[in-house]
Amino acid sequence: GGGRGPPCPGAASAFRRWEQLRRRAATPWARGLLAVVAGLGLLYAVLRVPVRLRDGLAAVTVFLSTLTPKFYFALTVTSSFISGLIFVFEWWHFRKYGTSFIEQVSVSHLRPLIGGAESSPPAPAAFSAGENETSRQNMPECKVWRNPLNLFRGAEYSRYMWVTGKEPLTYYDMNLSAQDHQTFFTCDTDALRPSDTVMQKAWRERNPQARIKAAYQALELNNDCATAYVLLAEEEATTIVDAEKYFKQALKAGEIIYRKSQNCHSQSPQHEAQLRRDTNVLVYVKRRLAMCARKLGRIREAVKMMRDLMKEFPLLSMLNIHENLLEALLELQAYADVQAVLAKYDDISLPKSAAICYTAALLKARAVSERFSPETASKRGLSTAEINAVEAIHRAVEFNPHVPKYLLEMKSLVLPPEHILKRGDSEAVAYAFFHLQHWKRIEGALNLLHCTWEGTFRMIPYPLEKGHLFYPYPSCTETADRELLPTFHEVSVYPQKELPFFIHFTAGLCSFSAMLALLTHQFPELMVIFAKA
Secondary structure (H helix, E strand, C coil), X not given: CCCCCCCCHHHHHHHHHHHHHHXXXXXXXXXXXXXXHHHHXXXXXXXXXXXXXXXXXXXXXXXXXXXXXXXXXXXXHHHHHHHHHHHHXXXXXXXXXXXXXXXXXXXXXXHHHCCXXXXXXXCCCCCEECCCCHHHCCCHHHEEEECCCCCCHHHHHHHHHHHHCCCCCCHHHHHHHHHHHHHHHCCXXXXXXXXXXXXXXXXXXXXXXXXXXXXXXXXHHCCCCHHHHHHHHHHHCCCHHHHHHHHHHHHHHHHXXXXXXXXXXXXXXXXXXHHHHHHXXXXXXXXXXXXXXXXXXXXXXXXXXXXXXXXXXXXHHHHCHXXXXXXXXXHHCCHHHHHHHHHHHCXXXXXXXXXXXXXXXXXXXXXXHHHCCHHHHHHHCCCHHHHHHHHHHHHHHHHCCCHHHHHCCCCCCCCCCCEEECCCHHXXXXXXXXXXXXXXXXXXXXXXXXXXXHHHHHHCCCXXXXXXXXXXXXXXXXXXXXXXXXXXXXXXXXXXXXXXXXXXXXXXXXXXXXXXXXXXXXXXXXXXXXXXX
């Protein structure tokens, strides 16, 4: 093989025999002999195949003449039953996964076998939880954000599961939350403190009881472990009042640790990382305390806490605390303050959300909704204020087309997930869950939305190819939303997909077979004659 030694003697002799055979086959008499053999074989096939075909047809005719009407009835019933099963399975697969099973199998497995060009599948969507917008150019549609108004695990999600027996959170959603907790509440210097080492393991635990047990172990080692109180507030507390008590203890401990980190953060990179971690803990605790106050009816106190938090940590705007503030101000009906917040955050350079777009539409609808009438508007035309309101609604619907069905109560709501996909069904559920009451409070707002929201789709007939005011609608929202929302929730899909060909085909085959079975049962002799003919 390397050309360094003599060739193998066995291989050389076989090669010489092959060369001799090839030279003999190249002679004219050998070619003539091969042509004669091929001609005889072709003549035999031409003479023999019609005889076999004639015998086969005669056998089939004899077999069909001996069949009874019961056989035809059993055949058609079986065919109808099998095609019906295939139709039901195809329909279920399409409702659950959004694709045809037969089409998926044929494209993935059968096309390469029959020599078709196998198109390389698109790269899987990487759903990453984060708040940074730098990856927007690469894959903006698949970015999963933490829900700014996410509920409490123990006081809200767990109580829902106890009452209904349904799990409101998916494993994918909870796994993203576990990654967030490890990012926000841990750092490289945790190994120097036994309590933080225990909490570092606690955030990676999958079992809730194991996490709670680890939090108590951390408090035994250090009574001022703020992250342990945070975990107990989120998961052990069964009421908002209990959660608030834990968060107040976490705030007391977190402020002490934060001041210590501020004094020595410039000593080394490890101390800077510890300061960032302690800042994340303090901001998280203050925000959750403000949300507790909002849920317990102390709304003005909650608004003050949110404003103070935004002033104290202005660089943490990516946490979307302003969305918590917007919801609280709407509850106070402080619409001038809501407009001031929108003026700051509804900017072309800042990332949008359903809360921003639909709150802006709500304020403009509020100015005209009370006197708005479709009949009157069709006669006299729209005023300038009404045009502005309709354009704001169209803008909001283009950003997230799933929201109106929840606001108009055309679809039922579920508890919002802990993470949302912007412009997706998960964001629509989260927005409508908290803001439906604000739309109902303004007289005529939902009526104006009902009369105008579908007009958006006439402006963007091909939303996956070209948008009007925003980027084209992302194509992967359905896949991500199915991972984020519970299985008992029917995910809203936009644009609405047409039924695959194989669902129509199997439905038609099932119906046709059932009709044949019915006719065979009612008119057996006639159908036997028809089949034999």
